[in-house]
Amino acid sequence: MSVNSERKPFSVPEFLAGGIALATVALIAFGGLRVTQPQNSLPTPTRYEPVSI
C-alpha cells in the first residue's frame, strides 16, 4: 500500500522539531509517572445487574 505523497527526507528544522516533540512527551511521561504513581483503580461493581437469561 503506497498512499504517501510526502516522503521526502526531513530538513534540519523539521528533524529538530520532531526530536523536541519526542523529548517533550518523554519528559512529561517520566515526570508525571514519578509524581503520580498509577493506582490500581479497577472499577468496583457498584451497580452490577444480575440478569438471568
Add this chain to the structure above:
Amino acid sequence: MKPVLFAGCLIVSLPLTSTTATAHVKWFVNCNVSDDPLPVQAMFTATFLLFFTLFLILLYLGCTAERTVLGASISQLLDRYAAPLHRRSDDLLRSAAAVSFALLWADGGLIVTPELKASSVWLSAIQLLIPMYMFGRATLPAAGAGIIVLYGYGVATYGLFHMLDYPVFIGLGVFFALSVSQNTKLLAFRFDFLRWTVACTLLWPSIEKFVYPGWVAPIAITHPELTLGFDVTTVVTAAGVVEFGLSFALFWTPLVRRFAALALMALLTAATFEFGKVDGIGHLMIIAVLMVVFAHPGGTHDRCHPVFAPLASGIALAAVIFLYTGGHALYYGSKSASVAPLVSGAALLTLILLCVPGRAQSLLRIAVMGGLSQWRVSGNERRDGPYVSSASAWASSSDVAPRRWRQSASAESAGLAQRLASPRNIRPQHHEREFGA
C-alpha cells in the same frame, strides 16, 4: 424451501441485533472483570453451533465468490470508487486521531476510552500534545509515543488483561511512529499492523459475549427494540458470533475484509444512534481505521484457498476462547489453572500460522529462525542445512524483508545449494499463494 427461508431470515436479521454488542459493553454496564467466566462446555449451545455454522458457510461462500469473475469485478469497482479515500488514508487517520484525543483532553477524566478513568495534569498534557503533533509529519512519532504512553498508563492502572480490549492504540502508536520511515515496506507494514490490531480489538471482546453473557443482557433488556423479538440469550449469542466473524474476516483476503470493514462500520455507526455520544466518541478511531481498511485495495498476491477460511476461523475461535479463559485465570485466579488453556490457545494459534500460507506464516518462520540462529551462534557450530534454507527462502521471497536481507539471503541460498549434496534437503523457495494477514 422453509429451512432455506429461515436461514435467509436469520442471516439478514441477526446481524442487526448485534448493534447491542457493538456498543462496547464496559462503557455502559459495570462489569466485574474478576468474575469467573462460564466454563467452556457451557458456551457450546445448540444456538451457538447453529450461528457459527452459518457464519462458516457464509465465510466460505464469500471467499469462493472473491475468486470468481464477479468477485474480481466488484474488487475493481471498489478500487475505483475508494481510490480518493485510499490516497488520503494518512490524512484521515491523523485527523480522526486529533479529534479523538482532543475530545479526551476536553473531558479531562479519561485515559483512552470512556471506562478508563484517571485524572492527572500530565495525562491531559499528553492528550493535548497528540492532536497538536498530528499537524506535522516530523512530529508524528512523538504523537505515536504519546498514544503508547497513555496505553501503558492504562495497563499500569487497570491491568494488562483489561487493556487487551484495546490493542488498536498500540497499532495507532506504531502506525504514527513508522509514518516518517523512508522504507516503503515499513510504510506498507504499518497499515497491515493497524488492521491486525483493530481486528484484535474487536475480536477479543466478542468472546465476552460467550463467557459473560450476563454483561450484555442488561443492554438487550433496556433496549428491547434491538432484539427484533428474539429472546435475549439468542441475541447475545448471535451478537458474539457476528462480532467474532466480522473481526476474523478483517484478517482475511482483500474483498472479504473490505466487506467486513463495511459491515462493522455500519454496525458501529448504528450503535451510536442508539447509545449516544459516548459510544460514538469511543468508536470514532475504530471507525476511521475501518474506513481505511475498506479503502485499501489489497492485491492479487494475497489470495488464499477458500477452504482455509472456515478451517482457520474455527480454530481461531477455540484459540481465542482458550487464551481469554487462560489469561483470566492467570490474572485473577490460580496460575496453575491457566497453564492448560494458555498452552492450548497458543498451540492452536501456531497451528493456524503454520497451516495458512502468507505473511503471518513468514513472520512466524523468521521468528523461529531468529531463535535458531541465536542458538547456533551461541555454541552449536554445525550449520543445519534445511533450516538455513528455509529462513533464506522467507527472506528472499517475502515482501516484508528489507531488500538487503533478500539479497544476502539469495546469496546464502545459492552457496548453500552448492554445498548440499542431497536436493531433498532443500525446502521450496516460494510460496504458491500469499495470504494477506
